[in-house]
Amino acid sequence: MLLYGGIGILVILITANILINRIIQRAADERLQHLSPQLKISYSSIKSNLFTSSLTLSNLTIAYTPDSNKHHHSVHFSEVKLSGIHLLTMLFRQTLSVNNLKLSNGEINLDRFLMNRKDTAPMQLLAQAPVKSISVNHLQLNTVQVWEDHQLLLRGNMGIDDININNLKNASTAGNFHFGDVKSRLSDINYILPNAYHALTAKQVSVDSREGLLEIDSLQLVPQYSKVDFFRQTGNQPLFVASSVAGISIYHFDIRKLFDKKLVAEKIILNHPVLNVYSEPNNPRLSSLFIDFKKMLSAIQTDSFKMRHAAIAYETTTGGRLELHGDIEMDKPDIRITDSVPDIRFKTLACALTDIHASIPDASQNLQIKQLDVDREGTLQATSLKTTPQYDKMEMGRKAGHQVDVVDATISGVTISKLDVAQCLQQKLVAEQIWIKESNYYIFRDRRLPRLSRYKPLPVAFLKSIPGHIRVGHFKVSPSTLLYEEFPKDKLQTGLLRFEKLQLSVTPFINHPTPSDPDHMELHMEGAIMGSGTIKTTISLPYNPAKDYYVNGAIDNLDVTTLNPSAENLGNFHVESGLLNHLAFQFSFNDEKASGKVVGEYHNLVLDKLKGQQKKIAPFPSFMLKHVIIPKNKDKSLPVDRRTGTIDYKFDHTRALSFYLLKSLLSGIEASFTFGFLLPK
Structure with missing residues (x-):
């Protein structure tokens, strides 16, 4: 009886399993076919297992066509298997709860038109689903390909744990969708x-x-x-x-x-x-x-x-x-x-860059930096900097159609201390010090070309016009060499002026000052002119535009004959001999004029006036220079007022500041001679 009873129960269970599985399959098929008229769902077979609570669909294809046009999305998987389905949860809580959902050998085809259309229909489809929420312990996609308009987007495998959509009607809202670990390739x-x-x-x-x-x-x-x-x-x-x-x-x-x-x-x-x-x-x-x-x-x-x-x-x-x-x-x-x-x-940035090359089309210049390092303390180190013209020095001006400064420079290194690198991206240069190390600068200008009559502001006004912010405690340049070559307007040869051991410093270097900052910048400069003597000067650069700039300096022990490469080709005179023992100058200047004085002391100064392209000596002008205009000696035995000249020079805003300062100084030297107005111009 026990044996017959057991066989009977087994037959009943098998029969019940077959019947229930068929009910489940029919119910699943009916639900799938009536989800939405926008969805076309097909499959080759559907299998279920009551004992393992699983449902398997073979060759599942879903096509989504939101309207009457030909655009549609489609999904195909050779096998879709749901295992560990909690039927009671689905019946009483309307929650699709599955332990494992496995999608194998899939192909997803997306339509770009629908993707770009921002279609809300997919959210509406979820809201029409026969369940209110979804819970999947583990989702596995094996060998899946994703295409868009017949172009492969990606392929691979993916696993996601603990997927939960609390409310399908609000599937797109933040906080409604949760998931756990993801592993994919x-x-x-x-x-x-x-x-x-x-x-x-x-x-x-x-x-x-x-x-x-x-x-x-x-x-x-x-x-x-x-x-x-x-x-x-x-x-x-x-x-x-x-x-x-x-x-x-x-x-x-x-x-x-x-x-x-x-x-x-x-x-x-x-x-x-x-x-x-x-x-x-x-x-x-x-x-x-x-x-x-x-x-x-x-x-x-x-x-x-x-x-x-x-x-x-x-x-x-x-x-x-x-x-x-x-x-x-x-x-x-x-x-x-x-x-x-x-x-x-x-917060901090560190970099080690090499072989930096830059082209600056507006200036027709090339820049090269061999190495640039920045550490986390904000120290920037740049080595072997070069800036070179993109064309021949004569061609540069011809291409521009007017006079330009052609710059060729080699800088051994630049160090910026305590640089706030983060603020550099906000167009702010904030640092403790900028140090430009030993350098060689070459500048060429062709005066035969027309000069642009363009307004040039004074230094502080120019710095304030820069849109970015510069706030540097100290700016300095180590002893360097500056060679200036100029082709005069009516000459066949260029003139040269060379400054050696040229160094300068500016404290502070700020272009947009605050009330707590000093009221001016202090510039110190010194060097040797043509390898002889020294020139030292200090310039006070006020932030207040109503205040004057102030210049104080001196030239000492200059062998004047060293100026001949410049004097003969640019000034049309020759220096036979002369030693400038001392020339002190003090003057102020503003947007309108320069005013001040020079006090000089020299010995054995003999000049000749030249004429013509062959630079032959002009007898009469040379006689006047030697015997009337320029005394041979002016030493300390002469009263100071006999060695003093008044600076009174009107500012031309179309000229550079260096031209303004030089002309102001020469106007004082000219005024120190009784017949200075007859000096060569």
Whole structure:
């Protein structure tokens, strides 16, 4: 009887299982077919198992067509298996609770038109679902491919734990969707940014949220057109970016923040990033590239950001170019993605850059820096700086169509102490000291070309016109050499003027002072003229435009014959002999004129006036110079008033400050002679 009873119960259970499974299958089929007229669902078979509480669909295909047009999304999986279904929870709580949901061999086809349309129908479909909420302990997607308009976006595997949607009617609201750990491995990623004419590609992306690790292999940002055709083909988009990163490692990141468009992590490392940017600087259009990035990611926050072996190049359509290589590290960066350029803030920055090259088209100059280092204490060290003209010195002026200063300089190094690097990104230069080390400067000007009559403000007014803020405690230049060469308007040869051991300092160096700052800057300068004698001067530069600048200085022990390379070709006179023992000068100047005096002392000064291109001595003018205009000696035996000249010179605002100061000094020297008005001009 027990045996027969057991067999009977087993038959009943098997029969009941078959019947109930058929009821479940029919109910599932009916629910699937009547979810929405916008959904077309098909499958080859459906199986259920009451004992294991599982449901399996083979070759499931879902097509979503929101309206009568041909645009649609579709999903296909060779197998969909739900196991550990809590039937009582579904019946009494209207919650689809599943232990495991496994989707295998899937293909997801997305329609770009529907993706860009911001369609709200998917949310409405969820609201029409036969359950109110969903709970899945583990979701596994195996061998899934995602396509958009027949173009592969990505392929790979993904696992997600503890998925909960509390209310399907509010599926899109914050706080309604929760999930636990995520582990995935995606490959062949190729995503076209909708409006920016660029594509994001990656060889592989691995995510393990339990370990807090995100790794990206071979990430690239690829323009859809070549640099030559980009602006024309894209409707005058202002930004072309070609970039690649060999590898990105992100440690202890918060994957949930990604759904808020924020990347929050403990450490981000970029290996071998290469960035090439080509832009139209005067294009008023906003960059769609930044707009699309902002839609995907609005902020990056991390404790440590590193770029290892970076190569960055920036070029403009106007000819500007910047290239650099090296390593960059930032602590506590906070990067906000805006519609134009990223807003970058950080606590400290350290970098070691090499082989920096820049082209400055407005000045037709090239800049080279062999190495630039910044440490976390804010010390910037730059070595082997060179600025060179882009064309021959004669060609520079001809291309400009007017007189220009052609600069060729070599600087051994620059050190900036206690630099606030973070404020540099806000157009603020804040530092304790800027030190320019030993340098060689060469400046050439062709006076045969027309001169631009352009207003030139005084130094403080010019500094105040700079839009950025400069706040440096001390600015200094170590002993350097300055060679100035000029081609006169009516001569066949150039004239040279050389300053050696030239050094200067400015304290403080501020362009937008506050009430607590000093009322002026103090400039000290000294050097040797043509390798002989010394010149020392101090200039007080007041911040108040109503106050005068004040100059105080002296020239000592100058062998005047050393001035012949300049005097013969620029001044049309020759110095036979002469020693300027001492020339003191004190004068003030403002926007209108310079006023002051010079007091001189010299010995054995003999000058000849030259004439013609052959620079032959003009007899009569030379006689007048030697015997009437310029006494041979003026020493301390003469009264001071006989050695004093009055400075009274009107300021020409179309001239540079150096010209103003030199002419003011020469006007005093001329006035110190009885017949100074007859001196060569």
